[in-house]
Amino acid sequence: MKKFDIPEKYKSSIIGEIKEKRKESDRMKKDFSPSLLEFEGVDFVLARHFGFCFGVENAVEKVYRILDEYPDNNIYLLSQMIHNPTVNEDLLDRGIQFIMDTKGNQHIPWEDITSEDIVIIPAFGTTLEIEKILREKNISIENYDTTCPFVEKVWNRSEKLGEKDYTIIIHGKAAHEETRATFSHSSENGKSIIVKDIKEAKLLAQFIDKQLPKEYFYSFFEGKYSDGFDPYIDLDRVGVVNQTTMLATETHEISQYFKDKMSEIYGEKDLKNHFADTRDTLCYATNDNQKATLELMKEEGDFAVVVGGYNSSNTMHLVELLEQKFGTFFVQNVSRIESKSCINHFDIHKKEELTSDFISKFDTKKLRIIITCGASCPDSVLNQVIEKIVKIVNEA
Numbered sequence: 001m002k003k004f005d006i007p008e009k010y011k012s013s014i015i016g017e018i019k020e021k022r023k024e025s026d027r028m029k030k031d032f033s034p035s036l037l038e039f040e041g042v043d044f045v046l047a048r049h050f051g052f053c054f055g056v057e058n059a060v061e062k063v064y065r066i067l068d069e070y071p072d073n074n075i076y077l078l079s080q081m082i083h084n085p086t087v088n089e090d091l092l093d094r095g096i097q098f099i100m101d102t103k104g105n106q107h108i109p110w111e112d113i114t115s116e117d118i119v120i121i122p123a124f125g126t127t128l129e130i131e132k133i134l135r136e137k138n139i140s141i142e143n144y145d146t147t148c149p150f151v152e153k154v155w156n157r158s159e160k161l162g163e164k165d166y167t168i169i170i171h172g173k174a175a176h177e178e179t180r181a182t183f184s185h186s187s188e189n190g191k192s193i194i195v196k197d198i199k200e201a202k203l204l205a206q207f208i209d210k211q212l213p214k215e216y217f218y219s220f221f222e223g224k225y226s227d228g229f230d231p232y233i234d235l236d237r238v239g240v241v242n243q244t245t246m247l248a249t250e251t252h253e254i255s256q257y258f259k260d261k262m263s264e265i266y267g268e269k270d271l272k273n274h275f276a277d278t279r280d281t282l283c284y285a286t287n288d289n290q291k292a293t294l295e296l297m298k299e300e301g302d303f304a305v306v307v308g309g310y311n312s313s314n315t316m317h318l319v320e321l322l323e324q325k326f327g328t329f330f331v332q333n334v335s336r337i338e339s340k341s342c343i344n345h346f347d348i349h350k351k352e353e354l355t356s357d358f359i360s361k362f363d364t365k366k367l368r369i370i371i372t373c374g375a376s377c378p379d380s381v382l383n384q385v386i387e388k389i390v391k392i393v394n395e396a
Ligand code: SF4
Pocket: 053, 054, 055, 056, 123, 148, 149, 150, 151, 244, 245, 283, 284, 285, 286, 314, 375
């Protein structure tokens, strides 16, 4: 895979060495077992795959290069470049401005942006509507586009489904930049609808055989279906794509659910006419990181630590998996760990940061901590968390 030139501050010599060693001994990426890092008083069971993915490294390399090459231009990012506060804060310090927040709320009016300015499209991609605005302003899109190729792959898949007259069901989070971009592109190719989870998928499926009134569809899925969508007509022939960072098992469950439903309504013989049996559109990094996390779950440990941005979808799914077995602390960086008895960590269900007792409550000779991080987390941030834990474990 291509090597990128990312700033030194995001690298870690220790983590880099571990990754390199594991890569050398497992070129075909068949071994998902974790690595063991042993320190005085604490062992870390570290996931086989974690940290900056292809799309993130590509975006980071491009953005820092643009900053170096155009010191005198106004440089904007449509929104956060990736969902990591350490990286985003550094970009803000370097003078980059975010036009929108992650939910699409405008912070800098389009009128303030001119053709002299540089507007960078983040790794999640953007909507056709925003591309149109940039073109109308004579702002180059191609030169400053960091859209991940794995996101474009989803757009291509939805285009193919649309060409064959399938309605595109997108398994994703409607407010997430990537899903907004995918929805915009897929709506251009065919009827499209977003479902958040299996619960919403099951609800949607009830409109196929008209079990629920149309009005209910329009209120429940408001803002999540393409123009002119008729649930009694447009769910007759469907295919599923997904946000690249969803939970693999859930996407498969959704896909299987629609397949079974179509088979039940139209019969096995006619299934192909009503359901496009395609593979999911999760990216390789989501698959690798989730598989490596499932391997972590076969291990024993006192608790788990997951490092990453609190709005990072792929990181949240790692937390979701690990908390099925371990007490799990989700921290965005080292600053959230205060002492042996105080850690500030994000609760993905309550959607808020909580403060808890930390390692002081574990009465053990040597701690064993399960650890990983998301695809947008720099190795250096993970390294700092490990170093801080080692330090406080060994404090008198
Ligand atoms: S998580 Fe996947 S889709 Fe997203 S930037 Fe990384 S490689 Fe691309």
